[in-house]
Amino acid sequence: MCTSHEPGQESACADAGRRNFLRATALIGAAATAVTIPAVAEAAPAGRGWRPDTESRRFTLAVMPDTQYLFDGPSINAAPVEASLRYLLEHGRDDNVVFLSHLGDLTENGSRAECEAIGEAFELLDRRGVGYSVLAGNHDVRSSTTDQRGTTPYLDVFGPDRFQGSPTFGGASPGGYNTFHVFKAAGREWLVLALDWRLSDQGYAWAKDVLAQHPTKPVILTTHELVHGDDALSSYGQQLWDRLVKDHDQIFLTLNGHYWPAARAVRENAAGNDVHLHLTNYQNRYFGGAAMIRLYHFDLDRNTIDVETLSPWILGRAAKGLNELERQEMELSGAADRFSVDIDFAERFAGFAPVPERPSRPASKMLVRGTLAYWRFDGHEEGAPVAGTVRDLSGNGNDLTPVTVGEGALTWSTAHHPDQPGHGSVYFRGGKPPLTGAYLRTVDGAPLNSATFKAGYTIEAFYWLPADWTASRNAWAGLVSRTGTGGAAGKTEGDPDEPLATLSISDGPGPQWAVRPLNQQGIATNWGDETARERWWHLAVVNDGSHTTMYVQGCPVARNPHAPAVGLTTVGLPWLLGGYEYGGRIDQILYGRLGDVRIVGRALPVTSFMNH
Incomplete structure (x- = not known):
């Protein structure tokens, strides 16, 4: 106590609600009176020693x-x-x-x-x-x-x-x-x-x-x-x-x-x-x-x-x-x-104890059983243009080629999610109106174009949106999407001009997975919550052969439909990274960075996601 300090006291009114009741009932007998309680030599009961969880x-x-x-x-x-x-x-x-x-x-x-x-x-x-x-x-x-x-x-x-x-x-x-x-x-x-x-x-x-x-x-x-x-x-x-x-x-x-x-x-x-x-x-x-x-x-x-x-x-x-x-x-x-x-x-704590960056992991380590396609974008200088073929590292031939709209640009970036296997990304600078930008497209005849995923699938991507991303100009771009319309596949319930599958960024911005499964005429949609700009996110969509669950940062979202969803409808057309088609024509291009993308022909557990 400071004897020269003039005592002061703030008024305080404690909440005597449920939490206090629980605390109080847990402590009955711990301090029942205002008299001195002699310390009693008591051995620690088995298993009740002081063992904090240090991790x-x-x-x-x-x-x-x-x-x-x-x-x-x-x-x-x-x-x-x-x-x-x-x-x-x-x-x-x-x-x-x-x-x-x-x-x-x-x-x-x-x-x-x-x-x-x-x-x-x-x-x-x-x-x-x-x-x-x-x-x-x-x-x-x-x-x-x-x-x-x-x-x-x-x-x-x-x-x-x-x-x-x-x-x-x-x-x-x-x-x-x-x-x-x-x-x-x-x-x-x-x-x-x-x-x-x-x-x-x-x-x-x-x-x-x-x-x-x-x-x-x-x-x-x-x-x-x-x-x-x-x-x-x-x-x-x-x-x-x-x-x-x-x-x-x-x-x-x-x-x-x-x-x-x-x-x-x-x-x-x-x-x-x-x-x-x-x-x-x-x-x-x-x-x-x-x-x-x-x-x-x-x-x-x-x-x-x-x-x-x-x-x-x-x-x-x-x-x-x-x-x-x-x-x-x-x-x-x-x-x-x-x-x-x-x-x-x-x-x-970075000045005296910086957290070391998680090292890059070899592409071979990411090729889990059932991997159909794996694209990563490391090994390039910041800002260098993306030109030529982007190889599918799974070896299955699902290579990508860039497509430019208007005066769009597509560049390499060294930025990446802290838990991303590859330390690089592609920077897409799309938007509308007018529609401009560049995106990536699987080559004609790629095996992925005709895959139906009847046994299930896992689609993963890392993404980042800039601070000036706006819903009016940038919403509904696809991170990963399949071209071809519901109408072309003979599935006209709902909007027949919507693509057969798209993992898009809504006007939130937040992730959306909208697809036409093999067993449905209509569109099945998983909705994620809003995801902050200028932050890297890991996204996964997992189908176990009958139901689909979306995960953000390894956590399931709330709006996962319960209706059975089997496989993905196809008309044999390419997949897009960073692009979204409507009515069979490119309609929106991503504004943001896209990191590693992997497609696996089976359901993966969370512990096998790329951010683990």
């Missing part, structure tokens, strides 16, 4: 700020802290909790009895092998001292010896007050730098050395004092920023307590990247903060950290009935307590 791209970092009022001389009350720690043990698997950081001021006076009491509470984590860090706040040690202060009751209880058996403990500074910890999550290692209330010159040197020894690890810096208020750093926090954080791009998030109310700041570091600095402290609230914990839910697929704040101790007593104050405090929903932080993790 999952969703994980949780737990944070516990100032607990000093719960460990204050004769009024020591460990129950709220124990309830929070039990909550993490009980929800560790569901939330994939990987680590806990305490932000200092564990105690009010730093006495031996206070330190030993909270140290005993943390044995709940020790017995399960849970990774966690602690650090000294100004109430745990004499506030006028730095990390060179020598021995204290705090250090006796929470010094390096306590963590020697921890799988996440990395090491400590010579005096023992600064530590670093490494946990694994989302398939990589992350470093927590837990720094003392006041760093000495030696402490700064030690911290810089730790960072230098772990140059590719993203770093979360924890300390007791840094952010003072919204978009404001304390004088010591500014020193910490200037002497350590600013010049070390690895540090992307800092967490501190000490002041209240909760607040956030963002600063741009010397590398030009944002650093998110968060203040979390609730000691001024009901029951000294009731050992509230803040949960940082990392989601690397969504490039987001979702943050929530709650008191498991209060939640655990909800079934017995809470008063108005307790209901307000059991879960906080204010903007400073429940929020999301958007971070493009790959981009943010």
Whole structure:
């Protein structure tokens, strides 16, 4: 706590709905009373040890700020802290909790009895092998001292010896007050730098050395004092920023307590990247903060950290009935307590730990059983014109030739989907009116032209649309289409001028697969959702001999028809890449890039798609 800071408190009204009810019922008995609950030596039940999923791209970092009022001389009350720690043990698997950081001021006076009491509470984590860090706040040690202060009751209880058996403990500074910890999550290692209330010159040197020894690890810096208020750093926090954080791009998030109310700041570091600095402290609230914990839910697929704040101790007593104050405090929903932080993790970490590009895969590896045609467009200079034959790498003779309309252009590109086997694409610059562009066409007599696919099929393509793609000029171009009309095949239900098969881009833009199966007079259509411009997408249409499913990025779309669909009708005419015919004439040309395209004469599982 900062004794010179004028206390302030934000109002918060928690939602006591279904989620809270579920949490509360799961915690009944975890913290039933407001009296001290002695720690009980309990062995970890078989199979219930602390085993976070280190490969999952969703994980949780737990944070516990100032607990000093719960460990204050004769009024020591460990129950709220124990309830929070039990909550993490009980929800560790569901939330994939990987680590806990305490932000200092564990105690009010730093006495031996206070330190030993909270140290005993943390044995709940020790017995399960849970990774966690602690650090000294100004109430745990004499506030006028730095990390060179020598021995204290705090250090006796929470010094390096306590963590020697921890799988996440990395090491400590010579005096023992600064530590670093490494946990694994989302398939990589992350470093927590837990720094003392006041760093000495030696402490700064030690911290810089730790960072230098772990140059590719993203770093979360924890300390007791840094952010003072919204978009404001304390004088010591500014020193910490200037002497350590600013010049070390690895540090992307800092967490501190000490002041209240909760607040956030963002600063741009010397590398030009944002650093998110968060203040979390609730000691001024009901029951000294009731050992509230803040949960940082990392989601690397969504490039987001979702943050929530709650008191498991209060939640655990909800079934017995809470008063108005307790209901307000059991879960906080204010903007400073429940929020999301958007971070493009790959981009943010690129300066010190770039993600290596997935290497190109040989064409031979893509020729799975039943491959009828495989086209890829790598090995060319950016912007070079496409001229001559584009070979079918399956060896089946389904080669492509370019066709130009008006003043259209067709060029090679080195751009590609990150999971694409071939590192190249073709850039189509079509549109209308007037119709212009160029597309690719299978040669006359290609075996694919007459294929009926009675046993099923898988058609895959990678595509990308530019920012200025518009529905009025560019919609309904084909990625992959079969020429010949329904009328020519004697199938006139619906529009007889529509082609027999087309994998097109709708006005969304989104993918559409519209075909005339052998067993239907009409057109069967699979609709995908809108797909963003300036982003690569993998698209697959899979028919198992009776039904067709469209997949985007390996996920099935919602609008897949249930009616049986067997094979594809043909009149023996060519297939097009980047073109779409209507009434037997070219009607639209793609505006965008098309990467690898593969057609297989059977249904493939998702795990065999080209983006795997």
